[in-house]
Amino acid sequence: MSFAPDLTETIARARADLRMGVPVVLRGAGGAALVLAAETLDAQRLADVQALGGAPVLAITARRAATLKARAYDGDLARVVLPPDARLSWVLAVADPADDLKMPMKGPLISDRGGDAGLHRLALTLVKSARLLPAAVLLDLPDGAGFAARHGLTALDADAAAPHLLEVSPMHPVVSARLPLSVSEAGRLHVFRPEDGGEEHYAVEIGQPRRDAPVLARLHSACFTGDLLGSLKCDCGPQLRGALAQMGAEGAGVLLYLNQEGRGIGLANKMRAYSLQDQGFDTVEANHRLGFEDDERDFRIGADLLRRMGFSSVRLMTNNPAKLAMMAQNGIAVAERVPLRLGETDHNRAYLATKAAKSGHML
Ligand SMILES: Nc1nc2c(ncn2[C@@H]2O[C@H](COP(=O)(O)OP(=O)(O)OP(=O)(O)O)[C@@H](O)[C@H]2O)c(=O)[nH]1
Numbered sequence: 001m002s003f004a005p006d007l008t009e010t011i012a013r014a015r016a017d018l019r020m021g022v023p024v025v026l027r028g029a030g031g032a033a034l035v036l037a038a039e040t041l042d043a044q045r046l047a048d049v050q051a052l053g054g055a056p057v058l059a060i061t062a063r064r065a066a067t068l069k070a071r072a073y074d075g076d077l078a079r080v081v082l083p084p085d086a087r088l089s090w091v092l093a094v095a096d097p098a099d100d101l102k103m104p105m106k107g108p109l110i111s112d113r114g115g116d117a118g119l120h121r122l123a124l125t126l127v128k129s130a131r132l133l134p135a136a137v138l139l140d141l142p143d144g145a146g147f148a149a150r151h152g153l154t155a156l157d158a159d160a161a162a163p164h165l166l167e168v169s170p171m172h173p174v175v176s177a178r179l180p181l182s183v184s185e186a187g188r189l190h191v192f193r194p195e196d197g198g199e200e201h202y203a204v205e206i207g208q209p210r211r212d213a214p215v216l217a218r219l220h221s222a223c224f225t226g227d228l229l230g231s232l233k234c235d236c237g238p239q240l241r242g243a244l245a246q247m248g249a250e251g252a253g254v255l256l257y258l259n260q261e262g263r264g265i266g267l268a269n270k271m272r273a274y275s276l277q278d279q280g281f282d283t284v285e286a287n288h289r290l291g292f293e294d295d296e297r298d299f300r301i302g303a304d305l306l307r308r309m310g311f312s313s314v315r316l317m318t319n320n321p322a323k324l325a326m327m328a329q330n331g332i333a334v335a336e337r338v339p340l341r342l343g344e345t346d347h348n349r350a351y352l353a354t355k356a357a358k359s360g361h362m363l
């Protein structure tokens with residue numbers, strides 16, 4: 001019998017530690033590293049890392065490196081060498097684009113090349129999955145297991161964790177209950193919880209859609225600002241209400257409410273992106289400056305949930321070709337695309353035009 005956490009649980013712990021600013025240890029075949037998320041680093045912990053000696057680096061994505069004119073020798077990421085006297089403000093300025101325009105010169109930044117960047121890649125995946133800025137300080141450790149044990153840190157086997165993090169965590173139904181809605185009294189809300197301690201996702205089922213015919217379906221990504229606050233910067237609120245209204249009118253449908261706020265980067269990072277948009281960058285450029293891809297969502301979750309609920313074919317309400325492609329790739333046939341063009345305002349016209357021009361959204 002063992003009460004020790006398994007791999008999934010240890011990854012969840014590592015993610016929570018990084019969010020709290022607690023370092024974790026990654027151990028791979030080629031060595032071990034101490035990892036701290038840049039966003040939650042504090043001056044004392046940085047000084048402690050520097051006092052250990054060695055050559056700490058700041059891992060950033062190639063997207064962020066491109067903005068900073070740092071060389072990304074590892075393809076998708078750069079290992080920027082910390083200057084010996086680097087302060088916390090230097091780490092934050094490299095990680096966070098908030099002041100890029102005020103302080104354009106942070107360099108010259110020197111990147112490491114050669115050697116293995118596997119631990120750095122995993123560190124970035126972990127901080128991203130913790131919804132933090134994609135930047136992490138790493139320091140090679142000669143004895144990772146011993147260091148973790150001495151300091152009570154979470155240690156993660158990188159070779160096992162890396163492939164695990166690419167998989168969609170299995171989702172389990174928690175509860176479902178009747179939920180009369182203004183669009184239909186025959187509403188039902190289902191709550192699903194992933195095994196990996198991540199965000200719960202919801203399904204709103206309207207009526208009793210047949211399982212043997214294409215169901216009117218919407219994959220809606222959480223947008224606190226648009227769904228709840230009535231933000232004029234996007235079209236999410238009108239799309240949410242419009243989709244439910246159509247399901248109510250037809251008497252059947254399923255709306256998945258996926259907690260992938262900000263196209264998967266989290267609300268704090270979305271607000272960082274909004275600040276950058278106020279400095280003149282469009283929605284895609286803002287994501288890139290922050291070090292993210294245009295869209296960090298995983299639509300496999302949506303396909304999994306539909307399958308779990310017994311659906312295999314959808315009439316998908318979307319203008320996003322990536323959603324259509326992902327459904328088909330993950331075993332859900334798209335019998336029809338139902339356009340959902342609602343909620344254009346003076347404030348979101350440019351945003352919608354960017355999505356059409358750069359992300360292929362259909363008008
Ligand atoms: N990162 C980022 N996310 C945004 C921005 N504006 C809106 N979002 C998020 O984008 C998501 C909107 O996704 P969806 O409603 O699925 O829209 P879509 O991918 O354009 O596809 P369809 O609406 O289906 O055509 C929500 O998670 C919002 O929080 C932005 O400027 N930056």
Ligand SMILES: [Zn+2]
Pocket residue numbers: 223225226227234235236237
């Ligand atoms: Zn929105």
